Amino acid sequence: MSGGLAKKLILIGFDGGNPPFIEKFTKEGRLPNISRIMKEGVYSESLPVMPCDTPTNWCTIATGAWTGTHGITSFHIHLPGEPLDKVHFSVRSYWSKAEFLWDAAERVGKKTVAIMWPVSFPPTCKSGVFIDGTGPGDPQWRLGHSVIFTTRPVGHRADRPVTLLKAEGWKNLPESYSQPLETVIDVSGRAATVWTEKGWESLQTGSSENLGGPSIKHYVLVVDSGGSGYDKVIIAREKDAAEPLAVLRPREWSGWIYEKLERRISEVERRFDFRELPTGIFEGYFKYKLIDLSSDASKFVLFRTDIFMASQWAYPESLTKEIIKNVGPFIEGLELAQPTIAYGDWETYFESIDMQVDWQIRAAKYLTEKYNPDLLFVQIHTQDAINHQLSRAIDEGNPEYDPEAAKIAWERFARTYEDVDELVGGIVEGCSDEETLIVLLSDHGAVPVYKLSWVGVALMRSGLLTYAKDPETGKTIIDWSKTKAYPWRTYIFVNLKGREPNGIVEPEDYDKVREEILQAIYSLNDPETGECPIALAVRKEDAAILGQWGERVGDVIYYLKPGYTDVDLDRNQAVNLPLEKLRELRDVEPSKQICAHHQFLPTVTYGGMSIKAVFIMSGPGVKKGYRRRTPIWQVDVAPTIAYALGMPAPAQCDGKVVYDFFE
Numbered sequence: 001m002s003g004g005l006a007k008k009l010i011l012i013g014f015d016g017g018n019p020p021f022i023e024k025f026t027k028e029g030r031l032p033n034i035s036r037i038m039k040e041g042v043y044s045e046s047l048p049v050m051p052c053d054t055p056t057n058w059c060t061i062a063t064g065a066w067t068g069t070h071g072i073t074s075f076h077i078h079l080p081g082e083p084l085d086k087v088h089f090s091v092r093s094y095w096s097k098a099e100f101l102w103d104a105a106e107r108v109g110k111k112t113v114a115i116m117w118p119v120s121f122p123p124t125c126k127s128g129v130f131i132d133g134t135g136p137g138d139p140q141w142r143l144g145h146s147v148i149f150t151t152r153p154v155g156h157r158a159d160r161p162v163t164l165l166k167a168e169g170w171k172n173l174p175e176s177y178s179q180p181l182e183t184v185i186d187v188s189g190r191a192a193t194v195w196t197e198k199g200w201e202s203l204q205t206g207s208s209e210n211l212g213g214p215s216i217k218h219y220v221l222v223v224d225s226g227g228s229g230y231d232k233v234i235i236a237r238e239k240d241a242a243e244p245l246a247v248l249r250p251r252e253w254s255g256w257i258y259e260k261l262e263r264r265i266s267e268v269e270r271r272f273d274f275r276e277l278p279t280g281i282f283e284g285y286f287k288y289k290l291i292d293l294s295s296d297a298s299k300f301v302l303f304r305t306d307i308f309m310a311s312q313w314a315y316p317e318s319l320t321k322e323i324i325k326n327v328g329p330f331i332e333g334l335e336l337a338q339p340t341i342a343y344g345d346w347e348t349y350f351e352s353i354d355m356q357v358d359w360q361i362r363a364a365k366y367l368t369e370k371y372n373p374d375l376l377f378v379q380i381h382t383q384d385a386i387n388h389q390l391s392r393a394i395d396e397g398n399p400e401y402d403p404e405a406a407k408i409a410w411e412r413f414a415r416t417y418e419d420v421d422e423l424v425g426g427i428v429e430g431c432s433d434e435e436t437l438i439v440l441l442s443d444h445g446a447v448p449v450y451k452l453s454w455v456g457v458a459l460m461r462s463g464l465l466t467y468a469k470d471p472e473t474g475k476t477i478i479d480w481s482k483t484k485a486y487p488w489r490t491y492i493f494v495n496l497k498g499r500e501p502n503g504i505v506e507p508e509d510y511d512k513v514r515e516e517i518l519q520a521i522y523s524l525n526d527p528e529t530g531e532c533p534i535a536l537a538v539r540k541e542d543a544a545i546l547g548q549w550g551e552r553v554g555d556v557i558y559y560l561k562p563g564y565t566d567v568d569l570d571r572n573q574a575v576n577l578p579l580e581k582l583r584e585l586r587d588v589e590p591s592k593q594i595c596a597h598h599q600f601l602p603t604v605t606y607g608g609m610s611i612k613a614v615f616i617m618s619g620p621g622v623k624k625g626y627r628r629r630t631p632i633w634q635v636d637v638a639p640t641i642a643y644a645l646g647m648p649a650p651a652q653c654d655g656k657v658v659y660d661f662f663e
């Protein structure tokens with residue numbers, strides 16, 4: 001194939017991007033770059049493939065394949081023959097059974113640069129340049145999650161309580177109008193430090209981080225430099241104020257701080273069977289920010305960002321050093337809302353997004369100049385992170401809706417989209433020409449949720465799923481000898497003899513058990529509304545109409561109605577409950593989740609939000625100002641791009657070219 005409409009591609013993805021938000025903020029004139037591309041090109045909603053979650057859809061966008069074809073069946077993949085509660089973390093390229101756009105491009109001599117594109121790592125093609133691609137969730141680059149060292153913990157998992165005491169034994173103490181104070185912190189965040197009669201003592205926090213080895217301590221000195229109260233913090237490796245790693249006043253960030261740390265396999269990584277994970281001593285880097293310091297020092301809040309590895313996130317690996325030198329250290333971590341938000345501090349969150357956007361623009365420009373790619377992929381995760389924080393606040397149907405809180409939430413949403421707009425502007429300006437196809441899209445949207453409805457409750461009631469108490473540990477376990485059906489994130493697997501290691505269902509009873517499963521879960525009832533929370537439940541063979549097939553999907557597949565979620569009891573969380581609690585669970589319980597997406601049909605709109613994704617495209621041969629009446633599917637993205645570039649579609653592509661996008 002040759003003679004495409006466009007010579008180059010820039011594809012920018014924003015995870016969790018919501019069509020109603022794009023429409024609202026472009027109308028309000030807040031997204032000048034995105035608006036311009038919409039005006040010069042086409043706009044459409046796009047239906048995510050099911051389940052409507054992250055790895056599944058980023059994989060589909062890059063392969064053109066349905067879930068059943070590429071096999072990334074959710075965040076976690078169950079393989080036949082393995083115990084039913086065993087799963088594999090899916091955000092790695094080797095789980096995809098379908099060829100990616102960059103592989104198809106390589107076949108015709110085209111070159112790709114991909115920055116933070118989920119499921120792209122480790123790279124499947126040799127000629128490309130890949131930066132990360134192992135997130136969100138458990139990315140390879142994260143040595144430690146961000147933590148907050150504080151005298152006033154708020155009950156967040158990131159809190160590390162510290163005590164401030166009279167400073168002793170410091171060299172080169174600076175002038176202080178009040179008694180200098182000190183504390184010591186464990187950089188890894190694995191332990192909180194308090195002062196006891198025996199000296200500084202570490203309280204293990206029991207976190208399941210990747211960090212092993214001896215703890216690395218930083219000493220913190222708090223001084224009153226001007227006589228109007230405590231106002232300055234000095235952080236150092238030794239008690240020597242003349243050798244500081246950082247000198248911070250309230251609201252100030254440190255520069256990057258490097259430490260050598262040991263990476264081990266975390267509990268999560270062990271449970272989810274990660275492959276080829278780096279272990280050993282690695283250089284890691286992070287920043288501090290002094291969030292708060294009251295003048296009497298009773299309130300001290302010091303934020304330490306995620307610890308990033310100074311290696312292991314680029315292909316070719318030699319590129320890590322080159323990027324750190326020429327662009328600056330790689331930063332991410334915004335796939336999760338920062339713990340500073342629990343302290344009412346959104347400023348730090350937005351500053352972090354600004355830093356990431358700035359880094360991504362500079363990285364894209366640097367890599368474009370140096371490698372001149374035909375295809376450039378960039379993904380940012382901030383829309384999804386904020387959906388998970390604020391979706392309820394803007395829902396006028398929320399029983400606790402507060403117009404003032406909604407106004408603030410809308411501003412925060414707008415700010416996040418403005419950052420993406422800046423990313424789009426920076427990359428398009430720095431990396432495109434008139435022969436470039438520009439595509440902006442999201443993987444899925446999100447809608448607010450309020451109620452937990454877990455199918456396990458119905459399966460337990462019908463005797464299809466049985467939990468027991470481990471006689472030795474007292475912990476809740478699955479009684480496989482009495483379990484016929486096991487639920488896992490929109491899938492229910494039959495515990496089939498001959499297929500499952502602990503199978504009890506005879507193959508001739510397979511259909512009978514599936515009928516029992518369907519009847520059981522359709523019996524779920526919300527006493528408040530009288531409705532059944534199940535939107536749709538089908539046998540595996542019927543799920544072909546949903547794009548789901550193959551050995552990795554469940555024997556029954558179900559989706560919930562909007563407003564309900566199963567995230568609170570997803571994965572292995574049921575066995576973390578005491579048996580009595582588990583058995584007391586009702587059909588519908590209050591949910592702690594703010595929003596959700598994977599358990600809904602892709603057509604769902606609810607609470608002013610949508611599960612549908614966004615698709616915007618402009619470039620040579622693309623219609624101008626065209627708005628599609630009906631949504632495309634995510635499987636159509638890759639073949640449409642391939643068509644525009646005059647290159648072959650990926651080998652297992654199921655989707656079709658959306659010809660009406662072109663002149």
Ligand SMILES: [Zn+2]
Nearest residue numbers: 015016054443
């Ligand atoms: Zn996503």
